Amino acid sequence: MLAAHPRQTVHAKRPPAGSASFSLDERMAYATVRRLLAKEHVFCEGDDRDHVFRVEEGVIAVYKTLPDGRRQIIDFAYPGDLIGLGVLGEHVLSAQATVPSKVRCLSASALERIAETDAGLALKLYKSVCQELAATRSLLVTVGQRSAIERVAAFLVALHRRTATDGSTAVKLAMRRSDIADLLGLTIETVSRTLTKLRAMSVIDIGQGGTRVDLCDLPRLTELANE
Amino acid sequence: MLAAHPRQTVHAKRPPAGSASFSLDERMAYATVRRLLAKEHVFCEGDDRDHVFRVEEGVIAVYKTLPDGRRQIIDFAYPGDLIGLGVLGEHVLSAQATVPSKVRCLSASALERIAETDAGLALKLYKSVCQELAATRSLLVTVGQRSAIERVAAFLVALHRRTATDGSTAVKLAMRRSDIADLLGLTIETVSRTLTKLRAMSVIDIGQGGTRVDLCDLPRLTELANE
DNA sequence: CGGCGTTTTGAGATATCTCAATGGGAGTGG
DNA sequence: CCACTCCCATTGAGATATCTCAAAACGCCG
Numbered sequence: 381m382l383a384a385h386p387r388q389t390v391h392a393k394r395p396p397a398g399s400a401s402f403s404l405d406e407r408m409a410y411a412t413v414r415r416l417l418a419k420e421h422v423f424c425e426g427d428d429r430d431h432v433f434r435v436e437e438g439v440i441a442v443y444k445t446l447p448d449g450r451r452q453i454i455d456f457a458y459p460g461d462l463i464g465l466g467v468l469g470e471h472v473l474s475a476q477a478t479v480p481s482k483v484r485c486l487s488a489s490a491l492e493r494i495a496e497t498d499a500g501l502a503l504k505l506y507k508s509v510c511q512e513l514a515a516t517r518s519l520l521v522t523v524g525q526r527s528a529i530e531r532v533a534a535f536l537v538a539l540h541r542r543t544a545t546d547g548s549t550a551v552k553l554a555m556r557r558s559d560i561a562d563l564l565g566l567t568i569e570t571v572s573r574t575l576t577k578l579r580a581m582s583v584i585d586i587g588q589g590g591t592r593v594d595l596c597d598l599p600r601l602t603e604l605a606n607e
Numbered sequence: 608m609l610a611a612h613p614r615q616t617v618h619a620k621r622p623p624a625g626s627a628s629f630s631l632d633e634r635m636a637y638a639t640v641r642r643l644l645a646k647e648h649v650f651c652e653g654d655d656r657d658h659v660f661r662v663e664e665g666v667i668a669v670y671k672t673l674p675d676g677r678r679q680i681i682d683f684a685y686p687g688d689l690i691g692l693g694v695l696g697e698h699v700l701s702a703q704a705t706v707p708s709k710v711r712c713l714s715a716s717a718l719e720r721i722a723e724t725d726a727g728l729a730l731k732l733y734k735s736v737c738q739e740l741a742a743t744r745s746l747l748v749t750v751g752q753r754s755a756i757e758r759v760a761a762f763l764v765a766l767h768r769r770t771a772t773d774g775s776t777a778v779k780l781a782m783r784r785s786d787i788a789d790l791l792g793l794t795i796e797t798v799s800r801t802l803t804k805l806r807a808m809s810v811i812d813i814g815q816g817g818t819r820v821d822l823c824d825l826p827r828l829t830e831l832a833n834e
Numbered sequence: 835c836g837g838c839g840t841t842t843t844g845a846g847a848t849a850t851c852t853c854a855a856t857g858g859g860a861g862t863g864g
Numbered sequence: 865c866c867a868c869t870c871c872c873a874t875t876g877a878g879a880t881a882t883c884t885c886a887a888a889a890c891g892c893c894g
Contacts, residue, residue: 444748446833452748466737473744495730502729503722509733510693513740517700520743521671521679523751524792528882557841565751567883572842589891590841606673755850784873794851799874816859817873835894842889849882857874864867 412485416440416477423464424474431485432464438481439554443562444473453563455515456555458542464488466509478555523565526606531564532574533605536584540595549595557590578604639712643667649702649710650691656698658712659691665708666781670789671700680790682742683782685769691715693736705782750792753833758791759801760832763811767822776822784817805831 413436416422422433422440433440440457454473457463463475463483495502522534539551553560557568564571575593578584583601585594595601640663643649649660649667660667667684681700684690690702690710722729749761766778780787784795791798802820805811810828812821822828 444744446748446752448833450752452751454744454747466733466740468737472741495726495733497726499722499724499726499729502726502733506693506722506729506733506736509736509740510695513693513736513743514699516740516743516747517671517681520681520747520750521673523747524679525673525677556839562751568841569843569884570882573882576842606675783871795873796852796875797850800850803874837894838892840890840892842887844887845885847882847884849880851881852879853877855874855876858872860870860872862867862869864865 414483414485416481416483418477418479420477422475422477422483423471425471427471429464429467429469429471430488432462432488432491433475433483433485435459435461435463436482436484439478440475440481440483441478441555441559441563442473442475451562452565453559455512455519456559456563462508465505466512478559519563528564528566528570528574529577529604530606531566532560532571532578533583533601535560535564536593536595537598537602537605540598549598551593551595553591553593641710641712643704643708643710645704645706647704649704650698651701652698654698656691656694656696657715659689659715659718660702660710660712662686662688662690663709663711666705667702667708667710668705668782668786668790669700669702678789679792680786682739682746683786683790689735692732693739705786746790755791755793755797755801756804756831757833758793759787759798759805760810760828762787762791763820763822764825764829764832767825776825778820778822780818780820 411434414422414433416438423429423431425445435457436459438459440461440463441453442455442457442463443451443453445451455461456478457475464471467473491501491505495505518538522531526534536551539553540549543551557571560566561568561571566574575584575586575590578601579586581600583595583597583604585596586592587594638661641649641660643665650656650658652672662684663686665686667688667690668680669682669684669690670678670680672678683705684702691698694700718728718732722732745765749758753761763778766780767776770778784798787793788795788798793801802811802813802817805828806813808827810822810824810831812823813819814821
């Protein structure tokens with residue numbers, strides 16, 4: 381399960397010496413950026429956890445695989461999201477770009493070292509993990525309790541909340557059906573059938589080769605999601 | 608969904624003035640203890656989040672309900688676990704004792720105030736939330752990808768890891784079948800059937816009116832759980 | 835234009851759910 | 865001390881949502 385990591389990195393300006401007093405955001409400006417092709421891994425289960433990443437462009441699927449190959453996507457990380465936080469030792473999850481993406485690499489050890497003395501940064505990391513926890517819980521409820529149509533509706537609504545630009549009702553599905561299936565605990569076929577069912581109900585409209593979805597009837601879709 | 612909270616509290620020694628410099632553990636010693644009957648709530652969705660609780664005795668089920676009553680248990684909290692962390696504003700989850708229990712009540716605002724200046728405490732809270740995140744992810748994988756028998760096996764193995772005293776292979780199910788069902792995204796009947804199936808396979812043995820399970824063949828059970 | 839990866843659609847198989855009845859244990863009151 | 869009740873767990877039989885396997889359609893890139 382260990383993938384090669386061709387590191388097409390781009391080095392930005394080096395941070396000045398004594399940078400330990402810089403804030404997280406300030407440090408970001410000096411971090412290394414890494415470009416990823418679709419399906420390329422940011423890290424794999426078992427890798428040493430030496431970096432934390434911030435998504436700059438694209439979408440990163442964070443997932444866990446069972447020994448027999450089944451896979452559960454834990455989260456899709458969008459620009460601005462941090463991944464690789466909240467783990468000690470080696471990675472227990474893998475992270476893979478679903479479309480060409482860019483991530484900013486931050487040294488985990490440096491981050492930790494600073495957090496030990498900088499309560500502000502520690503609190504920032506804390507809140508970031510809390511947000512992640514809330515999102516994971518929400519997904520757990522979806523996967524554990526909802527029907528296929530409710531799961532897909534909930535996914536679309538959540539995606540809209542996270543990525544909607546101003547008042548647009550459209551969302552871009554920047555991942556394959558198999559990724560959505562592995563997030564929702566369904567099969568590809570069920571996801572596909574459910575999307576066409578929603579279209580038949582005139583709740584959504586599908587365009588651009590299935591990658592763009594217009595949530596025509598967002599209120600009804602939200603209702604279908606059961607909250 | 609707002610339950611009455613008969614607060615049968617026991618006040619311990621008051622903390623000395625200027626307690627802001629005390630550690631989390633030291634503060635615990637001065638906190639209020641609350642006794643709970645089986646099914647009594649620690650807090651409900653929508654309640655103000657003014658306390659964080661540490662379980663002292665018993666088991667607390669942390670859960671979320673959908674509008675139509677379906678319920679997903681997020682976690683069973685055992686003695687030593689903190690609940691109510693990582694939330695801002697009001698509670699989005701409910702917490703209920705599955706058996707008679709005791710919790711220690713800690714002021715959330717005091718904790719936050721201290722964490723702002725005390726990096727050590729902030730880091731402690733951070734690690735606690737990280738642990739919770741890891742547990743929730745693991746449950747998500749179970750619920751999203753595993754079959755009924757795998758889910759029940761995984762639940763028993765996890766319970767054993769968490770509560771096993773020395774080399775004992777027995778675990779106590781300190782909750783009803785409906786609680787296990789709502790944790791695993793199954794029905795009561797499926798949980799029951801699966802347990803009897805595991806017994807028929809001689810992987811477990813059930814005693815004491817179904818509340819005590821002996822994991823006779825722990826290796827095989829672990830294998831059945833798929834990791 | 836051909837080939838490849840992906841999505842959609844179909845039809846049959848099945849794991850789990852639903853509904854319903856039975857059984858067991860703990861507590862209560864006669 | 866027994867009978868009664870209540871709650872929970874178990875078991876059964878039939879219903880169904882989702883999965884599996886298979887084929888066809890689509891879109892993209894060389």
